[in-house]
Amino acid sequence: MASKQGSKSKKSANSASSSKQVPETSVDRQTSPASWSGKSKSHQQYVYSESATVDADKLKENVTVTVRFRPLSPKEIRQGEEVAWYADGETVVRSEHNPSTAYAYDRVFGPTTTTRHVYDVAAQHVINGAMEGVNGTIFAYGVTSSGKTHTMHGDQRSPGIIPLAVKDAFSIIQETPSREFLLRVSYIEIYNEVVNDLLNPAGQNLRIREDRQGIFVEGVKEEVVLSPAHALSLIAAGEGIVKLIFV
Numbered sequence: 001m002a003s004k005q006g007s008k009s010k011k012s013a014n015s016a017s018s019s020k021q022v023p024e025t026s027v028d029r030q031t032s033p034a035s036w037s038g039k040s041k042s043h044q045q046y047v048y049s050e051s052a053t054v055d056a057d058k059l060k061e062n063v064t065v066t067v068r069f070r071p072l073s074p075k076e077i078r079q080g081e082e083v084a085w086y087a088d089g090e091t092v093v094r095s096e097h098n099p100s101t102a103y104a105y106d107r108v109f110g111p112t113t114t115t116r117h118v119y120d121v122a123a124q125h126v127i128n129g130a131m132e133g134v135n136g137t138i139f140a141y142g143v144t145s146s147g148k149t150h151t152m153h154g155d156q157r158s159p160g161i162i163p164l165a166v167k168d169a170f171s172i173i174q175e176t177p178s179r180e181f182l183l184r185v186s187y188i189e190i191y192n193e194v195v196n197d198l199l200n201p202a203g204q205n206l207r208i209r210e211d212r213q214g215i216f217v218e219g220v221k222e223e224v225v226l227s228p229a230h231a232l233s234l235i236a237a238g239e240g241i242v243k244l245i246f247v
């Protein structure tokens with residue numbers, strides 16, 4: 001989900017911080033999760049957040065990269081799959097095959113972490129910033145089945161980052177009666193480098209343009225939203241269009 005408000009400019013996605021390989025000696029071994037080990041393919045996905053906020057105490061960087069591991073599914077366990085990388089403490093991902101190979105990120109979450117916790121640590125500050133007029137972006141990436149949808153959308157039992165963010169945005173509006181807010185939602189997909197509008201079935205193959213105010217998708221539908229339920233119903237409607245596109 002991307003939020004874009006205010007006048008400060010957004011940093012380019014190309015400036016995303018990448019992982020740093022950490023020498024063996026730099027890792028505090030006492031923080032290693034004892035119960036998580038194994039070998040196999042990737043069950044990790046990355047939550048990338050970007051905010052133009054400069055809050056040195058809270059965020060050392062405007063762009064942060066967070067890794068979230070999901071647990072092995074029952075099917076994977078039945079098939080004898082094992083985990084190849086694990087969360088070693090709060091910032092390091094380490095290879096099970098070769099323990100001297102490790103990478104450091106801004107934050108690493110193991111498979112028992114809740115989405116709520118991921119949101120609180122890795123995303124909430126971007127929402128707070130956006131409501132103060134600072135541009136911000138949160139997105140998840142990872143291989144298929146790594147847990148992007150689970151993290152961003154979630155379900156009734158465990159809401160994802162999108163519903164948590166929408167709820168927080170409206171809470172902030174309610175708590176700030178002295179200011180007037182206008183919230184607009186648009187929902188697009190980029191598939192094979194083609195931009196489609198998920199709130200408007202006719203909005204296919206849209207162009208991305210740039211002017212002095214920033215980058216925008218030409219002709220994209222933007223809906224003014226008045227409540228969390230309204231915003232989430234638009235997202236749900238957009239999901240229906242995704243299914244139509246792929247059927």
Ligand SMILES: Nc1ncnc2c1ncn2[C@@H]1O[C@H](COP(=O)(O)OP(=O)(O)OP(=O)(O)O)[C@@H](O)[C@H]1O
Nearest residue numbers: 069070071073142143144145146147148149150151
């Ligand atoms: N943290 C988690 N805890 C428990 N189950 C999870 C977690 N993350 C993902 N899953 C489960 O793993 C499966 C794959 O996750 P999900 O569909 O979110 O992956 P994805 O990255 O969106 O995949 P795709 O790119 O193919 O759409 C789902 O059944 C989901 O419920």
